[in-house]
Amino acid sequence: MSTFAIGETDFLLDDKPFQVISGALHYFRVHPDLWEDRIHKARLMGLNTIETYVAWNFHAPSPGAFDTTGRRDLGRFLDLVAAEGMQAIVRPGPYICAEWDDGGLPAWLLTTPGVGVRRSEPIYLTAVAAFYGKVLPIVAERQIGRGGPVIAVQVENEYGAYGDDEDYLRELVRMIRAEGIDVPLLTCDQANDEMLARGGLPELHRTATFGSRSTERLATLRRHQPTGPLMCGEFWNGWFDSWGQHHHTAPVELNVDDLDDLLASGASVNLYMFHGGTNFGFSNGANDKGVYVPIVTSYDYDAPLSESGDPTAKYMAMRDVIGRYAPVPDEVPPPRAQAPTLAVRLDHALAWCQARPLLGTTSSHDHLPTTGEIGQWSGFTSYRTQITADDDAVALEVRDRAVALLDGQPVGTLSRSEHGGTLALPHRAGTLELIVENQGGVSYGSRLGETKGLLAPARTATRVLDAWNVTALRLEDLPEDFTERLRATTPESTCDENRPVAGPSFRLGTFDTTAGADHFLRLDGWTKGLVWVNGFLLGRYWSAGPTKTLYVPGPLLRSNGNELIILELHGAAAATANFVAAPDLGHTEQ
Known part of the structure; x- marks a missing residue:
């Protein structure tokens, strides 16, 4: 069996120096019938390793559930990596960010009373242990020492940007090792002195994340990782898009110059992203740095391989750079064929009022419940209450957006992005319905795991609205x-x-x-x-x-x-x- 280790100056594959040239490819953002195609195109670009996160909430969408079939078959994905003759790095979090809903943490866990997110707190750590107990055996049996592709596993993710609980990190290490993971363990943090210091442990191998000024960033990393190989754990070759903003692109010439500097130094790299894929369904995350901004459905990321799996100019340019330092196959992916028009x-x-009764079960409440209270962890929820002609307006907090109907007729929209929480009402009695959209859980920062739905109190000009019929919509x-x-x-x-x-x-x-x-x-x-x-x-x-x-x-x-x-x-x-x-x-x- 092969071996992978961390030497004094290099990663060692079968005791020989090995420069990791990796690309991020998230199985949960790609149709499973296309995994093989995307992995093959990674090898044709000159990559020798595939990196993927594991999104906890993708596998465990509700309490007690854990699914590893179909789109969630991590084992099959890793087997395809091995079949292509490539290595794999797995990043199981438990927190992943990734511009993914709630940073990969399950909403049902985040709404548990008393839970402590990303720290040494028993409720949280018990749930993490259960998650690791399900997912890490899949990874363990595919480690390089057992004939598989997995050469490393990451502990947490950019923890230095969030906390400094060393006991928490050490408990994650203990749990990971207890599940049979014996390959090297990595951390990754932004190439910042404070974050690198907070996010790692002396016994773990640190990597840094950056997208420019490679030589300078690697020097920063070296101050915190005095021996062993240097690695950019995420080389940001593009960026994600958010609703209402512009499409982000990163200039090809700058990307390749920085990649060239990085590889010339002998450092290893993981391109983030090699292939971005798509935020299917309700999986997109959001950012909130004073203004809530949800992320779009496409996760193209301006990556070398486009959202639809097509080689771009960046793909070809990066392939040329990689070819200066590592073998690149002669085969080149064909250009994209024109799609059918x-x-x-x-x-x-089917009008909304006809459709709603078919889309979920309605419950009655004598208060305004959050979506977590009714077990609706994503998507849309219908809230209905009765108003009178004297109510005039209703004021409440919505997370994240709501279309308002009075007796089925639209009367306005509420949006947290626009800091709008007051709705003027016609001067008549009727049924007020708010179709509330969870536009994505915040995936980075202090608002991680925040409550969703309508937040009490809901007040009109004359009273508090405390009688509600709520439907968790199955979409x-x-x-x-x-x-x-x-x-x-x-x-x-x-x-x-x-x-x-x-x-x-x-x-x-x-x-x-x-x-x-x-x-x-x-x-x-x-x-x-x-x-x-x-x-x-x-x-x-x-x-x-x-x-x-x-x-x-x-x-x-x-x-x-x-x-x-x-x-x-x-x-x-x-x-x-x-x-x-x-x-x-x-x-x-x-």
């Missing part, structure tokens, strides 16, 4: 009776294809296309909502941009009878959606 008429419609996997009801609706006449769509409502259309081909869905004229293709929730769209298209992985599509379902929360110019030839991730600052 077609228009889809969504002529089946990740649409119930079959709902889908059948939507299919059964009478198709609208196509004589006026420019007829606007009034929301909130669901629309459905069918289409034929090229089976297995990647598609790009463009929703010009639509405002905000969700998209499903053949029952799979692609994620959110929003006219706020920057993203203009949604990536539809080819394995989701068949030749005939594909179904496109859209939940439009506000309105659309027409009930038509278009598949276009290429992605459009929006405007940049350049």
Whole structure:
């Protein structure tokens, strides 16, 4: 069996110096039928290692659940890495950041009374131990000493930016080792003296994260890692996008110059990201540094391999640089083929008031509950209460956004991003409904694990609203009776294809296309909502941009009878959606 160790100056693979040239590829952001393709293209760029986080909440979406099948089959992913002749680095957190919902921590744990996040607290550590007990045996049996690809495991993630509890880190190390992990353990922190000091332990090998000024950053790391190989644990070759902002890009020429400096020094590297992928469903995270800013569905990251798995100019340029220091295969990935183009008429419609009863069970409350109280850990929740003609307005705190209806008719929107918490009401009695959207759990900083939903009190001009009917909406996997009801609706006449769509409502259309081909869905004229293709929730769209298209992985599509379902929360110019030839991730600052 092979060995991997940390020497005085180098990583050692079978006792020989080994420069880790790795790329981040998150299995949970890629359709599993495409894992093999993405891993192969990593090797063709010259990488010898694949790094992945493990998102705890992806495997454990509710208390007592733990799923490692299908999209969650970490073992299969690592086996594919091995089959490609590559090594693997696994980063199981428990916290991962990654611009992922709640930084990978389960919302059901974060709402547990008394829990202490990312520190030595018994409730939290007991839950972490249970998580490790499920996931680490999968990693352990695939370590390099047992014939597998795993050469290292990371402890926590950029902990120096959050805390300084050494007892906590040591307890994580103890639990990791107890699950049979015997490969080297790493930490990673930003290339900052304070963070590197706080985030590591003398007995762990430190790596640093940065995206520029490689020589300077490595010198900073060396002050905290006096012996052994230097490694950039995350070489930021791009950046993520947030709703309402521009599409981020990193200049190719700067990326390759910094990568060249890094590799020339003999340091190891992990490109973050090699391939970003997609925040499918409700998996995107958010940032909050005074203003709450949720992250878009695309996680393209301006990575060398695009969201749809296509080699970019950055891919080819980085490949050339890597070729100066390590073997690069002769094979080059082919350029992307043009995606099928077609228009889809969504002529089946179901109004929100007809759909809601089919999407979840309603509970009654004599107070305003949070979503955590009703076990709704992500997505959308319906809150309903009765108002009188004298109420005039309602004031409350919403996390994160709510569409307000009075007797089914839209009357406004509340948004924490706009610091809006007051809604003017018509002077009439009726049923007030707030369709509340959890736009993503904060993934970095002090607001990690914050409460979601509507926060009490909810006050009108005359009283406190304390009688509520709440429905935890099942949208990740649409119930079959709902889908059948939507299919059964009478198709609208196509004589006026420019007829606007009034929301909130669901629309459905069918289409034929090229089976297995990647598609790009463009929703010009639509405002905000969700998209499903053949029952799979692609994620959110929003006219706020920057993203203009949604990536539809080819394995989701068949030749005939594909179904496109859209939940439009506000309105659309027409009930038509278009598949276009290429992605459009929006405007940049350049």
